[in-house]
Amino acid sequence: MTAAAAPLRGLVLAGGASSRMQRDKAALDYGGRSQLDRVVALARRHVTGVFVSVRADQAQDPVRAGHSLIIDTFTDGGPIAGIRSAFTRDPAAAWLVLACDLPLLSDAAIEHLIRSRDPAGFATAYRSTYDGLPEPLCAIWEPRSADALAEWVARGHKCPRKFLGAHPVTLLDPIDAHALDNVNTPEEYARARAALDQGTTREAMRIQIRYYALMREQAGRSDETVETEAGTPAALYRELGARHPFTLTPEQLKVAVNGDFSDWSRALRPDDVVVFIPPVAGG
């Protein structure tokens, strides 16, 4: 990523009609939390400024109303209207766009997307494991795609997948075959719940953090144990940064898990011990 990269914000699409499910997909319950709340929490672990895209008639809906909303300013509907409305809200931002019907989406999948981002292109997206086409609703949309989307719609197109297929985008192979499985039918919902119950994706787990030097002073403690859904050290650091006044960025830190240096995108396991290592000064 270059220094000129647009700041990345989050957009969770919750304006769908859920016709095949015959009930509101955003409200589907997973372990006591709505699908929408889960995806918003996931996005917040990776980007600052997460909004929920809704149609005007959904703004008062109790499942959605508690979030920061971006109400569709385009009447043609569909995901493209939501994405264009986000660019209207902040044309200088790039948007991490996530559908709210991806219950198996993981921190690792989001991190890989962000790390592989090409800020100079139109978008960075995963390649579908089913048809090889770009997945538009777990993707980073760059500011330069805003005008191209307007043109696309003006020419009578509606499909964001075809848009990505017709423009130069960075395509990634999925790191987890099921992370982008969406839930459209009661059968798929049952399967996703079963997968979550088996622990094939993240649920809250207990992680220990030990702090040293500047980190210890800023955290106001030498160690703590947290219940977290953060799947990686990078997501955990972002989450802890909301509670403690950390001044160092992940780029300035190294990280250790269970007593040895680790990658920021390593999958955390229950009872792992994590240490964020500020710039060293031995000798």
Added chain:
Amino acid sequence: MTPFRFSSTPIDTETGRRALLDGAAGGYVSFEGWVRDHNEGLAVRRLEYEAFVDLAVKEGERIVAEAIGRFALRGALCVHRIGDLAIGDLAVWVGVSAVHRGEAFDACRYIIDEVKHRLPIWKKEHYANGDSGWVNCERCAAAAHHDHGSHTHDSHAHD
């Protein structure tokens, strides 16, 4: 003696030197890092060293083993202080013995350079003006450069 260790009491360099005595060695080089009374234009009164001991010992042992392999040493040791230190105190000691002096000089330099860059050890300076700060974390944080994703800050004390 273990190849790398921490000490919370003054380092006995003579014990280290004696442990490296070796009939096959033609030379011995040691380095002593001392606590200096100034850094980046500020008068320093005292220092605190803090370490993530488990990982620092592991990584310190790796550094000494690398030096032994790379420079064909007869022996190498490193001891680092931890806790409160005063001006003039010995903060870190490195000793190496080798068949010839060239390898001994190079290996000693290698070990102290790697120790400074790789070990999770932090130094808090207490200044004469009453301020204090973690070296490389606070005053330098905004300007810090990172090569290859690792911390390669130049520390300014006792070079």
